Amino acid sequence: MGYDFTLDDVAYLRTRFGEKALLTAGSLELRPETLISDLAVLRSRYPGREAALVDTVRSRRKAAGKLRDADRLLLTDTAVQQATARTVAAHRAADLAARFPGAVIHDVTCSIGAEVAELAAQPGLGPILGSDIDRVRLAMAAHNVPSATLLAADALTPTSTADVVIADPARRTSGGSRTFRLDQLQPSLFDLLTTYAGRPLLVKSAPGLDYQLLRDRYGYTGEVQITSFDGGVREACLWTGREFEDRRRATVIRTDGTGFEITDADGDGIAPGDPGTWIIDPDGAVVRAGLVRHYAKRHDLWQLDGQIAYLTGHQVPPGDRGWRVLEWSGFSEKHLKRRLTELDCGILEILVRGVDVDPDKLRGRLKLRGSQSLAVVITRIGRRGVAFICEAGVRAGSAGIRA
Structure with missing residues (x-):
């Protein structure tokens, strides 16, 4: 489960003393077989802070290659697991800039700010806002993305008039197990759709989302975008609001440059045939x-x-x-x-x-x-x-x- 950070931990890690302590922790191996001795070293030099230091450094190492500037982030193991990979988030930010040039974007479940960081780095967008009900993660986001405007707020309580809202509901139950049920997301997908009805809203979800059920049973009429990165399907994204037509889109991102997009507006006039080469x-x-x-x-x-x-x-x-x-x-x-x-x-x-x-x-x-x-x-x-x-x-x- 990882260490349970406090606001005091985050405040300490943001000081020059905390930065120095993280450098010390980063010089240690922190592997299972060395962890007891590594903790003893940190406890002797930074008593009471050793767990926060170890968890931060180990989380940074896990985030390397996935998140922007991972070696300077404040984050948790769970946040790293839940965060959208940098390449996928950057592609979405560019998509938003093309669809909504100059738009103010509000991530209402910003967590440690991974998505906000990519939005802030994207030319062509306006101010970036982030909010979260978790004040510890919000304090981490303030360190990670100092250019963003952040506030503590429930995602189901509108707190801005931003042009576009982004939400990433948690996909685990209170017991920690992963859920694929639409009604068990936190916050609920249906509550999000209701709260922001009529406004441009992007909701990130698990790639196994039954979007056809969403359309047939609940009358969803927006765009469903399925995104993969280097062969692995990463997420389904629901684009809702008057601007988005009833459409399916596949976004294939590859580091070798062969990525592409295709939608159901493309032709599909083929017939089955004998095997080819x-x-x-x-x-x-x-x-x-x-x-x-x-x-x-x-x-x-x-x-x-x-x-x-x-x-x-x-x-x-x-x-x-x-x-x-x-x-x-x-x-x-x-x-x-x-x-x-x-x-x-x-x-x-x-x-x-x-x-x-x-x-x-x-x-x-x-x-x-x-x-x-x-x-x-x-x-x-x-x-x-x-x-x-x-x-x-x-x-x-x-x-x-x-x-």
Whole structure:
């Protein structure tokens, strides 16, 4: 759970004495096997502050690469886990600047200020406000983003006339377990939508959000944006207000420069067809946003089956992974084992979608002993289970890969 910081701890860490103490703590290993002796060192020099120092330094190390200027932040382990990665937050800030040039943005669940920091660093936006009900985290945010205007306030009590409001409800229950239920977010998603009805509002949520249920049962009419970063789906973001149409958007961010966006306004006129040279597994943001057909249309691909997200074609789009097909047949473990043995396969990547097959258990039953690395894609076409034996997967560069 981590150390339970107090306002006094934060005030101390913000002084020059606290900064010096953090430098000392930062010079220690702070690993499980050294922690007892490291704590003794800090206790002898900074009595009563050792726990706050250790937790801050260890949290900074976890945040390295995820948050802006992690080595100078005041933060907690839980806050690091909950914070949006810098690259994702920066992309959203640029999006806001393009949609609302000069806008005042208010993050009503600002926590330690990670999102506020990216908003403040984005040219083209107006003043940035942040508020939170947790005064300790708010004090940390004041250190982390001194340029922002911060105040203590409940997210469900409007305290500004900002042009755009951002909220990131907590996704854990009081017992600490992660929740995916819409009514268990804190503050409640429905309360947020009601409180800021008619105003531009962005609500960040878990990527597993059932946005179709939100539309069908609760009449949600805004935009749903699913964002991934370097292959991992990070969040679903709800854009509400009169400015936002009923739309699905997939935002794919990649450090190799092959990222893209696609929406359901793009064409999706494709039909399933016979397997091509490659099998392609689209980015998770595309799949979760329900935009597989739209993505296929953009890249001249098609589906093996209209209900399955695997695509096929004669090229691999930039940044995607593809598996070149060697052969395919109806799925039979006996036949698959015989062919993989004949192909001298010893290392096997197994991809499964649309059929009830456990990859790990199947790999154990195949008992391969060869020297070649191959892949098998197991799926269905119509009601028939099929298996594609492929070369090892490759990721296309910025130019893609063609047959």
